[in-house]
Amino acid sequence: MTSRREGSPFAGLSTIALKEAADHMNSIRIHLVMVLVLLTAIGSVYAAIGQIKATVGEDQFLFLRLFTTAQQPLPSFVFFLGFLVPLVAIALGFDAINGEYNRRTLSRVLSQPIYRDALLTGKFMGGLLVIAICLLALWLLVTGLGMLLLGLPPSSEEITRGLAFLFASFVYAGVWLAVAMAFSTIVKSPATSALCALTAWLLFTVFWPMLAPLIAGAVAPVDPLDPLTAVHQIDVQQAIARISPNTLYGETTLALLNPATRSLGLLFTDQLSGALMGAPLPFSLSVALIWPQLAGMIAALLVLFTIAYVSFQRQEIRA
Amino acid sequence: MTTVIEARGLIKRYGRFAAVDGIDLAVEKGEVFGLLGPNGSGKTTTILLLLGLTEPTAGSISVLGLDPLRQPLAVKTRVGYLPDQIGFYDHLTAWENLAYTARLAGVISKEADGRIAGALGRVRLEEVANRRVATFSRGMRQRLGLAEVLVKKAEIAILDEPTSGLDPQSTQELLDLIRELAGEGVTFVLSSHQLAMMQTICDRVALFRRGQVGLVGRVEELTANVLGGTFRIEVETENADLVKVLAGVRHVSGLTPLQDRRWRIDADADVRADVAHHIVGAGGVLHSISMRKATLDEVYVRFFEGENHDVAA
Ligand SMILES: Nc1ncnc2c1ncn2[C@@H]1O[C@H](COP(=O)(O)OP(=O)(O)O)[C@@H](O)[C@H]1O
Ligand SMILES: [Mg+2]
Numbered sequence: 001m002t003s004r005r006e007g008s009p010f011a012g013l014s015t016i017a018l019k020e021a022a023d024h025m026n027s028i029r030i031h032l033v034m035v036l037v038l039l040t041a042i043g044s045v046y047a048a049i050g051q052i053k054a055t056v057g058e059d060q061f062l063f064l065r066l067f068t069t070a071q072q073p074l075p076s077f078v079f080f081l082g083f084l085v086p087l088v089a090i091a092l093g094f095d096a097i098n099g100e101y102n103r104r105t106l107s108r109v110l111s112q113p114i115y116r117d118a119l120l121t122g123k124f125m126g127g128l129l130v131i132a133i134c135l136l137a138l139w140l141l142v143t144g145l146g147m148l149l150l151g152l153p154p155s156s157e158e159i160t161r162g163l164a165f166l167f168a169s170f171v172y173a174g175v176w177l178a179v180a181m182a183f184s185t186i187v188k189s190p191a192t193s194a195l196c197a198l199t200a201w202l203l204f205t206v207f208w209p210m211l212a213p214l215i216a217g218a219v220a221p222v223d224p225l226d227p228l229t230a231v232h233q234i235d236v237q238q239a240i241a242r243i244s245p246n247t248l249y250g251e252t253t254l255a256l257l258n259p260a261t262r263s264l265g266l267l268f269t270d271q272l273s274g275a276l277m278g279a280p281l282p283f284s285l286s287v288a289l290i291w292p293q294l295a296g297m298i299a300a301l302l303v304l305f306t307i308a309y310v311s312f313q314r315q316e317i318r319a
Numbered sequence: 320m321t322t323v324i325e326a327r328g329l330i331k332r333y334g335r336f337a338a339v340d341g342i343d344l345a346v347e348k349g350e351v352f353g354l355l356g357p358n359g360s361g362k363t364t365t366i367l368l369l370l371g372l373t374e375p376t377a378g379s380i381s382v383l384g385l386d387p388l389r390q391p392l393a394v395k396t397r398v399g400y401l402p403d404q405i406g407f408y409d410h411l412t413a414w415e416n417l418a419y420t421a422r423l424a425g426v427i428s429k430e431a432d433g434r435i436a437g438a439l440g441r442v443r444l445e446e447v448a449n450r451r452v453a454t455f456s457r458g459m460r461q462r463l464g465l466a467e468v469l470v471k472k473a474e475i476a477i478l479d480e481p482t483s484g485l486d487p488q489s490t491q492e493l494l495d496l497i498r499e500l501a502g503e504g505v506t507f508v509l510s511s512h513q514l515a516m517m518q519t520i521c522d523r524v525a526l527f528r529r530g531q532v533g534l535v536g537r538v539e540e541l542t543a544n545v546l547g548g549t550f551r552i553e554v555e556t557e558n559a560d561l562v563k564v565l566a567g568v569r570h571v572s573g574l575t576p577l578q579d580r581r582w583r584i585d586a587d588a589d590v591r592a593d594v595a596h597h598i599v600g601a602g603g604v605l606h607s608i609s610m611r612k613a614t615l616d617e618v619y620v621r622f623f624e625g626e627n628h629d630v631a632a
Pocket of ligand 2: 359362363364403479480
């Protein structure tokens with residue numbers, strides 16, 4: 001691309017974003033994943049409420065427990081979200097660009113006075129808009145269910161933490177939307193790009209937690225005579241695990257929804273339910289705790305979007 | 320006459336293969352200009368270069384006095400494009416499709432409705448305006464594409480293979496529409512591999528071959544220059560021995576009997592009147608006499624046949 005081109009790269013951006021969002025909202029594909037998310041959300045929250053009512057005496061953060069309590073056999077709401085949000089994002093983005101190629105609409109759209117930047121960014125924005133609306137609706141639903149069934153309103157601290165959690169989920173979804181869109185520009189067939197994105201999803205949400213200890217064991221073997229090597233191995237394992245956005249998201253939600261979380265280091269590598277109960281941290285300290293995780297996710301999002309952008313700019317438009 | 324599109328020494332290489340290999344073009348305002356040649360001869364690539372959708376390896380382009388590479392938005396605001404095998408958003412209606420591109424083209428929404436209604440009327444799609452495009456035939460899609468150009472009020476319309484895959488009636492309708500719009504001052508650049516079909520509508524044509532333009536000019540000029548002004552006349556006659564009757568008629572250079580009572584006469588001028596006069600004068604019955612116009616296909620084959628042998632290997 002020439003550097004001295006004239007005209008705004010944002011021309012048409014909002015038009016494209018709004019059309020994409022409207023298309024998503026009307027598409028059966030998105031309706032299906034939304035129903036899936038909705039059912040699991042309601043199920044897990046309902047189960048959590050039963051559990052909370054049965055066990056809880058005095059808990060300062062009853063509302064946050066809605067999100068994190070797991071009731072056998074159902075996992076917690078945040079676990080479901082960590083698992084399903086990528087699926088929603090992939091459904092929104094896997095055919096963003098190659099779908100236009102296949103419908104042969106790309107050159108017609110790009111022959112309008114807009115830059116390619118606007119098309120890609122607009123599609124990304126449209127996807128983000130849909131994600132934001134859905135997450136917000138889900139969050140309101142859970143909060144509403146909680147108020148109805150627990151019979152008490154959330155405290156302001158709980159609302160703040162809930163909103164921060166909402167934002168973290170949004171960023172996490174953005175990462176997966178960027179993954180899906182990058183595949184949609186690089187791979188020519190929508191079916192293949194969907195498979196690629198789903199493979200990445202399975203790898204990071206299901207297999208990565210199993211792989212991380214194996215790799216750590218190979219990279220940093222434990223010497224039975226030196227206890228520090230064991231610590232080192234766990235450090236390595238954690239670093240590897242954190243390559244997965246799923247891990248970053250898990251740690252973020254842990255710190256936000258479990259105010260007692262004081263460190264994301266050694267003590268708290270496993271699930272939320274394993275977190276120790278102690279004196280709660282103020283919100284600002286919890287945010288400080290998750291700052292690196294959040295920054296990591298945003299960085300991943302930007303890198304992935306740049307990959308999609310560069311690959312799209314270099315493509316020959318002949319469809 | 321002002322030149323609205325000008326390309327000089329245009330080259331586009333993919334790797335070492337030159338899809339467009341040194342093309343010079345000049346299109347005047349208000350004319351219908353044909354880029355004609357077989358598949359793979361570089362027509363689409365040339366169009367993409369004109370629109371700034373792909374970067375030339377070398378050469379310069381000016382469209383309406385603008386550089387499509389540096390001022391792509393300004394060019395694309397004023398130029399409409401109908402791609403080869405045009406596609407629409409099938410889940411949207413014809414109207415919604417046009418409304419979307421109108422918004423992208425920066426047509427303000429108050430004005431867009433009127434323009435869309437007018438354009439759909441022009442291309443006779445107003446009755447299906449609210450039907451989803453998924454149900455549209457190929458001919459309807461082409462007309463919808465033309466409507467898009469109208470909504471944009473494009474000064475130049477570039478249509479890539481607009482008639483390919485259309486049945487004869489849809490083709491005729493589309494060509495009539497193009498002729499109508501051209502009459503209103505829109506400059507058209509049409510690409511096609513169907514030379515004979517295009518010769519009726521194009522003011523001037525450029526004949527493409529392997530990324531180069533072999534010939535540019537008006538259709539009659541090209542036929543006259545390349546085919547050396549040969550006229551082919553067919554007559555159907557009775558009771559006349561044409562060999563004798565036409566002996567000595569000026570300009571006639573050949574005579575070939577076809578099936579029953581039909582003959583083909585080759586001449587270097589339009590000798591229909593003379594031939595008819597002689598046949599009737601000799602007491603013959605003349606059932607029909609017709610002259611077949613030379614087609615661009617013949618021009619193309621004749622012009623490039625010499626080269627063909629060189630590159631055949
Ligand atoms: N992206 C590309 N990479 C390599 N070769 C290409 C590419 N696009 C087109 N070509 C080649 O360029 C030549 C001209 O193509 P094109 O302009 O589409 O021809 P036409 O439109 O006249 O049929 C063809 O031989 C085609 O194979
Ligand atoms: Mg072509």
